[in-house]
Amino acid sequence: xxxxxxxxxxxxxxxxxxxxxxxxxxxxxxxxxxxxxxxxxxxxxxxxxxxxxxxxxxxxxxxxxxxxxxxxxxxxxxxxxxxxxxxxxxxxxxxxxxxxxxxxxxxxxxxxxxxxxxxxxxxxxxxxxxxxxxxxxxxxxxxxxxxxxxxxxxxxxxxxxxxxxxxxxxxxxxxxxxxxxxxxxxxxxxxxxxxxxxxxxxxxxxxxxxxxxxxxxxxxxxxxxxxxxxxxxxxxxxxxxxxxxxxxxxxxxxxxxxxxxxxxxxxxxxxxxxxxxxxxxxxxxxxxxxxxxxxxxxxxxxxxxxxxxxxxxxxxxxxxxxxxxxxxxxxxxxxxxxxxxxxxxxxxxxxxxxxxxxxxxxxxxxxxxxxxxxxxxxxxxxxxxxxxxxxxxxxxxxxxxxxxxxxxxxxxxxxxxxxxxxxxxxxxxxxxxxxxxxxxxxxxxxxxxxxxxxxxxxxxxxxxxxxxxxxxxxxxxxxxxxxxxxxxxxx
Ligand SMILES: NC(=O)C1=CN([C@@H]2O[C@H](COP(=O)(O)OP(=O)(O)OC[C@H]3O[C@@H](n4cnc5c(N)ncnc54)[C@H](O)[C@@H]3O)[C@@H](O)[C@H]2O)C=CC1
Ligand SMILES: O=Cc1ccc(S(=O)(=O)O)cc1
Numbered sequence: 494x495x496x497x498x499x500x501x502x503x504x505x506x507x508x509x510x511x512x513x514x515x516x517x518x519x520x521x522x523x524x525x526x527x528x529x530x531x532x533x534x535x536x537x538x539x540x541x542x543x544x545x546x547x548x549x550x551x552x553x554x555x556x557x558x559x560x561x562x563x564x565x566x567x568x569x570x571x572x573x574x575x576x577x578x579x580x581x582x583x584x585x586x587x588x589x590x591x592x593x594x595x596x597x598x599x600x601x602x603x604x605x606x607x608x609x610x611x612x613x614x615x616x617x618x619x620x621x622x623x624x625x626x627x628x629x630x631x632x633x634x635x636x637x638x639x640x641x642x643x644x645x646x647x648x649x650x651x652x653x654x655x656x657x658x659x660x661x662x663x664x665x666x667x668x669x670x671x672x673x674x675x676x677x678x679x680x681x682x683x684x685x686x687x688x689x690x691x692x693x694x695x696x697x698x699x700x701x702x703x704x705x706x707x708x709x710x711x712x713x714x715x716x717x718x719x720x721x722x723x724x725x726x727x728x729x730x731x732x733x734x735x736x737x738x739x740x741x742x743x744x745x746x747x748x749x750x751x752x753x754x755x756x757x758x759x760x761x762x763x764x765x766x767x768x769x770x771x772x773x774x775x776x777x778x779x780x781x782x783x784x785x786x787x788x789x790x791x792x793x794x795x796x797x798x799x800x801x802x803x804x805x806x807x808x809x810x811x812x813x814x815x816x817x818x819x820x821x822x823x824x825x826x827x828x829x830x831x832x833x834x835x836x837x838x839x840x841x842x843x844x845x846x847x848x849x850x851x852x853x854x855x856x857x858x859x860x861x862x863x864x865x866x867x868x869x870x871x872x873x874x875x876x877x878x879x880x881x882x883x884x885x886x887x888x889x890x891x892x893x894x895x896x897x898x899x900x901x902x903x904x905x906x907x908x909x910x911x912x913x914x915x916x917x918x919x920x921x922x923x924x925x926x927x928x929x930x931x932x933x934x935x936x937x938x939x940x941x942x943x944x945x946x947x948x949x950x951x952x953x954x955x956x957x958x959x960x961x962x963x964x965x966x967x968x969x970x971x972x973x974x975x976x977x978x979x980x981x982x983x984x
Pocket of ligand 1: 649650652653658679710712717729730734736753784785
């Protein structure tokens with residue numbers, strides 16, 4: 494088995510077909526190779542959970558949860574802090590693992606581990622915060638609203654930034670007294686699951702509180718419909734999100750849906766063109782455009798459209814594409830052939846619909862060249878759909894009103910950005926955009942562990958993750974009244 498030679502502490506041998514059940518004792522129904530996108534070679538084997546595997550994991554988490562919720566807050570906090578220290582201690586090894594498993598460049602892997610440290614530290618503060626209110630009440634009665642954990646939280650995460658997009662739910666949910674069943678994507682089970690399992694195992698999390706099982710729709714749906722799991726935190730595509738939302742509704746449970754983006758980056762005619770081109774290139778091409786907040790629609794004022802296009806074509810022609818883990822390239826491979834074929838079809842169809850291919854549009858293996866399309870309009874696939882690949886879609890406008898109207902043609906987006914030397918004008922445009930996150934003088938790929946992350950429409954169901962949103966998401970209200978003695982009733 495081609496277990497990567499650089500894995501030492503993470504001990505890849507232990508997850509060769511097993512789930513994390515507190516140890517590595519549960520063999521899953523099936524197993525398959527995890528293929529490194531850059532080389533096509535197997536990195537390791539992962540277990541693939543069945544519905545029955547999921548059922549058993551939920552049972553283990555459910556049995557462990559009450560004792561975990563009763564663990565003193567400072568002891569839960571200490572485990573989260575230990576986890577942060579372990580991510581920091583094994584920074585280089587984990588960053589390289591993520592780069593190899595996800596096809597990312599090394600700085601992208603480093604970003605995930607760096608953010609993991611901060612996420613765990615922030616989560617460590619949650620158990621120590623007062624979480625409730627003493628309410629006005631009748632004399633002789635104490636009335637308290639307090640936040641309590643849901644119980645078992647199911648986390649379902651995607652392939653693109655697997656460590657962060659799993660951990661941003663796992664860490665606060667655990668910190669607040671929930672047990673967690675985590676189902677990462679089978680293409681990225683180590684980055685999205687087993688690294689987290691290994692860290693919490695060594696940090697001293699009691700056995701059973703965290704279960705990690707890679708799986709597909711069968712295992713995912715078993716998690717969503719199980720009555721012992723009152724909350725699901727899902728990050729992924731709008732199509733699967735809709736299905737999970739339907740199931741969660743049917744089974745009367747809370748669901749947080751963090752979905753896809755129609756993200757508009759608006760460049761006004763007074764922008765510094767060199768700086769704007771570099772922001773657009775990063776926003777559209779970083780991690781091969783496989784980012785929910787990628788700058789997939791670039792709305793540019795007609796007066797500067799040619800200048801911006803020329804600069805982007807220059808960058809597209811020169812940016813090196815290849816094995817992200819080599820340290821020599823700006824763009825790595827896409828995650829797999831299916832994702833690449835989907836993206837390639839979006840580009841080709843958009844050209845058939847009248848857009849002009851200015852650069853890119855070709856690939857070697859899974860490495861797709863940074864692509865520039867001009868003359869993109871509503872009604873074309875790359876404008877209407879989330880391309881989830883390395884493309885700048887150039888859309889021209891002539892007035893601020895037109896830019897706002899173009900941006901708001903979708904049902905709402907995750908992130909928007911406006912670039913201009915006139916900050917007041919840019920803010921006035923930003924105010925009118927239907928987006929969950931608005932950035933003035935930046936591109937759209939922005940996240941801090943301290944901000945609530947989410948968006949309307951296809952971006953999600955109004956939930957958010959991060960910062961002030963975490964206590965709302967991973968606990969629920971419970972009302973308590975206390976009287977010194979039972980009152981007399983008239984019946
Ligand atoms: N809003 C956000 O923070 C983020 C959103 N995304 C969105 O995710 C998409 C790309 O990720 P993909 O992995 O292709 O998404 P996906 O929706 O295909 O898969 C996401 C997860 O759902 C699981 N899954 C698939 N079918 C399921 C079912 N029927 N029941 C339960 N689980 C199921 C998959 O195994 C995976 O773990 C893009 O649309 C992107 O915008 C990605 C990252 C972050
Ligand atoms: O794809 C969505 C996505 C990707 C990355 C991040 S973070 O910057 O690592 O937080 C958030 C959402």
